Amino acid sequence: MAVPDPFPAAALPNPALVAALDGFWIADAEGAAKVDRADAVRLLTSTPTIMANVPLVAAKLGYPELDGLDILELFAFVHPARFSVPTVEGMADFLGLDRPETGADAAIMLRSMAATLLGRVSLPDWREKEGAWPIAQALARARWGWANIVLQAMEPPARPERSVFTALPQWEEGPPPAQPRTVRLEEEEVDRRLSALLGPDAERRDGQRSYAAAVSRAFAPREVEGAPNMVLAEAGTGIGKTLGYLAPASRWAEEAGGTVWLSTYTKALQRQLDGEMIRLYPDEAERKKRAVVRKGRENYLCLLNLEDAVQGSFGGRAAIYARLVERWARYSAGGDMIGGDLPGWLTSLFGRTAQAALTDRRGECVYAACPHYRRCFIERAARASLDADLVIANHALVMVNAARGKSEGRGLARLVFDEGHHLFDAADSTFALHFTGAETIEMRRWIIGPERKTKGRRRGLTARLGDLVAFEEEGALLLDEAVERARILPGEGWLKRIVDGMPDGPVELLLAEVRALVLARAKANEAGYGLETELVEPPAALVEAAAACERALEDLAVPLRRLGARLVRLLEEAPDWLDAPARARVEGALGGMEWRLQTLSGWISLMARVGGPPDSDFVDWLALDRFEGRELDMGIRRHWLDPTKPLAKVVMEQAHGVVVTSATLRGRVAEGEAPADFDWQVSEMRTGAAHLSLPAKRFQVDSPFDYAAQTRILVVTDIKRGDTAQLAGAYRRLIEAAGGGTLGLFTAIARLKAVYHRIHGPLAEARLPLYAQHVDPVDAGTLVDMFRADPRASLLGTDALRDGVDVPGESLRLVVMEGVPWPRPTVLHAARRAAFGGKGYDNLITGGKLAQAFGRLVRRASDRGVFAILGSAVPTRLTTVFPGNVEVLRVDLATAARIVEEQAGLREGVAQAHSAA
Structure with missing residues (x-):
């Protein structure tokens, strides 16, 4: 149901422009018309025009310096700290409007959406009304294009409103938290907690319950100093490992009065974990007290920086951004600017520099000397974590806090590292030392x-x-x-x-x-990389x-x-x-x-x-x-040659219990004759367990998915290595066969860009949207949101899209890798290769990347799809990382396209059956 529209679209004097799959369309009060690129540019340079994501539209027009009335900025003003997919279709969904079918519909819809948003600011029950009027006035002084229209639509407040710097709540100093008690969890109470989390109607999954029982061993009392109870737990996709470790973690925190730190590698999993907290703590007030998200200081808005920015230190577009952030800060749940409730696309509209200037990236905090110290988002989060049962953090923050000796309240004594296959890389970054120009000038x-x-x-x-x-x-x-x-x-x-x-x-x-x-001395290497x-x-x-x-x-x-x-x-x-x-x-x-x-x-x-x-x-x-x-x-x-040495010394040895878990924790690719537990030895080497005085407990449970029925794995053998035209042709053919829904993964940005520019036009003609990391002026997280929202869209990206991307359902039915993702031959990799097994080390790293990429394909029981690697040089030994019951087919491109087309049809039928059921 559409919101009543007290601000009619006909009253808007501004035209709207969209860059749609079927061309450029302009709409005004009389209707919509298709225009060519030159006419669109002429309009934008002479008339304030409504668009959705101005940088993206300008890039498609080939004029990145163009400006306009971005409806996303209006949305950020009207609904701060709320999210919409930043497309016409996404905003139509948010506003309760019908999705446009054509470019003409989209252009007309843009004006309707602007009218709907402007109508909301005049409603007496507008949820985000407080503080809007003074911000709108300030935005008018900053020459924000929407400001005068917004002020005309709004009613001024009856009395002056407080600024965000006085409206935000103050945190209170509390007593030091007590040390956790020594308790031992019984398997029955962990099982009861898991049942409560799942709900009364949930199907009993024995694999998940066995996993929860195994993980609970890490919460037993520690018996030897410097030797934590460590559990390495691999749980295949679909087991439900998140609730599996939340059950013992939350139960131990309640019984012992202690804190469990839940650490992830990606922001996507952090958000997922935060969302799961409602199962544990349905009451919002209790949830805020007992489950806290923690990030590094550089992620949070600094109120003193914001005050300087809105008082004149920012000019131009940066000043507009600062005011929109000021608007957001009043309604934000935690002040997290990176991965929190500030939409990532808002920063993309203004540039990362503007965002960086509003955070404390240089460690210049003056603490209690700051006039906003008692309202500081960072200090509030730090104090909230002192008494929290569960602290959701990331690997880097956990390691840095341990290295700095900051136990934060009840300590880093109980740790759960999800996405544990990334521990090696996280430790590598955390414990590295760089003496460079950029570091020394800082x-x-x-x-x-x-x-x-x-x-x-x-x-x-x-x-x-x-x-x-x-x-x-x-x-x-x-x-x-x-x-x-x-x-x-x-x-x-x-x-x-x-x-x-x-x-x-x-x-x-x-x-x-x-x-x-x-x-x-250095040899010239692939374009885009430095020398060493x-x-x-x-x-x-x-x-x-x-x-x-x-x-x-x-x-x-x-x-x-x-x-x-x-x-x-x-x-x-x-x-x-x-x-x-x-x-x-x-x-x-x-x-x-x-x-x-x-x-x-x-x-x-x-x-x-x-x-x-x-x-x-x-x-x-x-x-x-x-x-x-x-x-x-x-x-x-x-x-460090082996960064898990300081990881074990600084982090693990100080803890009482550690869980390291992942769907791809073990190394499955062995070179030559390997011991029976080679896979677990690899896991212990990559997680720091090998450097501890007591052995880790091992647990493994397979995915419940029927991969043989749900997936096909293809090696496309007739794509010549280094031939960009053939590579692009293969991507186009496969994306068209799947009808979109494709995630394309690349090891080099240059090849990604080359393929994108060759195929995005033909795909647009087939009404198949194509997005690309490093091409579209949009952050990676938002690109994934846009991809997820449109089953006919495809997305090209690099490593950031290979890990942690969760796109269940129709939107992802084909994963294509441009080739085998061998490690780059850097100085560091060469040293580790020599130390950790030569070719076997290469196989382990590459096999892990392949397993993670394949893991994007099936996220739930109804998912079906195809995983394809382009190129004949795929060693058979690497295919051992895939589920053993799935045959790896080596086929030509024509056969691959036919299989993709067939699998896409099967998936559609299964999805319809599940929907009907």
């Missing part, structure tokens, strides 16, 4: 602060600590000394100076030597530059260490003026100082090893980052 900014007249809140140590050390001369002198010595770090214009051969200071001189050696070379046999100039850099970094670290020691002493002595807010400031500053000092110490250690004997635990190399021929950064990189 260190300089953190210490010195702004060095030129710029708007914004960037603050150095003096602004954050000056008044805390002003009472004593020595502290003030140390602060001044640290700021002065930080000037050895690269400043503005550092990259140009290096490229021009005019480095300034010891750090820039070292980076210049790194760049010269990389250019001299091993840090072996460095020339004397590089060694001397590293030694000079080491001395300069040590000189910088000295006053910072002493300053940190004085802050510790200040907390210990606790003078009369050190009240709770001041103590919070000191603790916050000290935490940031300790983390930066760890980074400095790592850099100093790295400099000392340049030219010396290699450390067998690490892989060091020199890198020059480039994009499309343009140099971006350079430096020395250090990664």
Whole structure:
């Protein structure tokens, strides 16, 4: 049922434009007409025109600088913190309007949707009315295209309204949480909790119940210090592992009075877990108290940054974005700007830079000195997690908190790592050390602060600590000394100076030597990637530059260490003026100082090893980052050869119980003769279990799906490697055979773009929409939402779409990989390949990617589809990662297209039968 429309579409003077599959269409009060590209551009350059997703339409027109009245921005104003798929069809669904059938219908519909949204702002029961009027006035001053129309449709409030900075609730300080009690879960109580989560009408699934029982072993009391109860649990797709581990986790949290951290790798699974909490805690108030989503500080809106932005530090489009974010902040559940209830497409309309400026990405928080400290989203989430039963986080945050020694309330003693097959990669990123231009300039900014007249809140140590050390001369002198010595770090214009051969200071001189050696030794590789070379046999100039850099970094670290020691002493002595807010400031500053000092110490250690004997635990190399021929950064990189060593030491050994679970946890591809438990040995190697003093408990249960009946696996053998025309032709043929519903996966962005530009036109003529990561100016999460919402759409993407994408139903019926996703031959991969089994290591990495890609295809019992790999060079050993009862067929393209067409027809029939049932 459509919402009453007190603002008639006929009253809108603005035309609407859509870029539809059947061409460009313009609609006004008289109706719709088809226009060519040139006419559309002429209209947009002369008349404010309504569009849905202006950057996307402008890209299709070939004029990315075009502007217009974006209905998505109007939606974000009218319904902040609510989501709609950012297409005409998606918004029609949200607004209760009939979906358009043609481009002409869509153009007319755009005007109707705008009228509907404008009508809602005049309704007395408009749900998001509070705070709208002053924001609309501010948007008018920022020259937002919709502002005057919105103000005409709205009624001003009867009395002045509070700003978001005073309207948001304040958090309250509570007592320290009690330590969890020692309890032991009985299998019967875990089974009862699982039954309650499933509901009375749910079918009993023995695999899920066995899984829950196995996972509950991780919640037994720990018996040996440094040796957690660790469970490695592989549960095939469809088992229901989320509820399977929520049952013992929630039960233990209640019985023990402790906190369980549920860690994921992807934001999609975080959102899914958050959604499952309603089963545990139907009451919203209880749910907010007992289940908390936690992310890194850089994910949350910083209210002080927002205040600076709306007071004039932002201009142009960024100022409009800041006001829309201000509007959202009043209604947001948690202030999470990345993966929370701020639609990802809103940021895409304005650019990531505008978003980054509103978060605390540099660790510059002033804590209790901030006027918004008591309303801070970050602090509220941190305090909520102190008493929560369940904290939903990500692998990186869990590892960083453990590395920083932050147990957060009742600790990181009980951990569940879902998507556990990504633990190795997450640890690799977390425990790596990069000494690059970008990293060092961030260190300089953190210490010195702004060095030129710029708007914004960037603050150095003096602004954050000056008044805390002003009472004593020595502290003030140390602060001044640290700021002065930080000037050895690269400043503005550092990259140009290096490229021009005019480095300034010891750090820039070292980076210049790194760049010269990389250019001299590195082999040119595929376009889009940077260059790198091993840090072996460095020339004397590089060694001397590293030694000079080491001395300069040590000189910088000295006053910072002493300053940190004085802050510790200040907390210990606790003078009369050190009240709770001041103590919070000191603790916050000290935490940031300790983390930066760890980074400095790592850099100093790295400099000392340049030219010396290699450390067998690490892989060091020199890198020059480039994009499309343009140099971006350079430096020395250090990664653990086996990052699960620090993972086990820093994270696992501190915990009492750890669950690592995934649908693809074990490594199934063996080279030559392998031991009977080879797959589990791989799992233990990739998760850190191999480095613990007690063995992990193993559990495995197969998927309940009948993959032999539901899927076909094809290797298309007549596609010549390296022939883009053949590759594009194969994608087009298969997508047309499936009638859309295709996820195409690529290992190289360049090939993805080439295929997209060859096939998107012909597919549009067949009325099959095609979206593409790295082509469409839309974030990956939103692209998946758009793909999921249209069963005739297809989506091309890279690794980000291979993992964590959940598209059940008709929208995904074909997965196509451009070829075998072998690892890129980097310095780091070469070192690990040599250490972990040569070709066998390549097989494991590649097999895991294939298994994950195949896992996108079937998400529920009614799903049917085809998984296809293009190219004849698919070793038989890699096909062992697929379900054993599914035959892998090696066929030509014509046969593959016929099989895809047949399977698509079968799927449609099954879906209709399930719907009827």
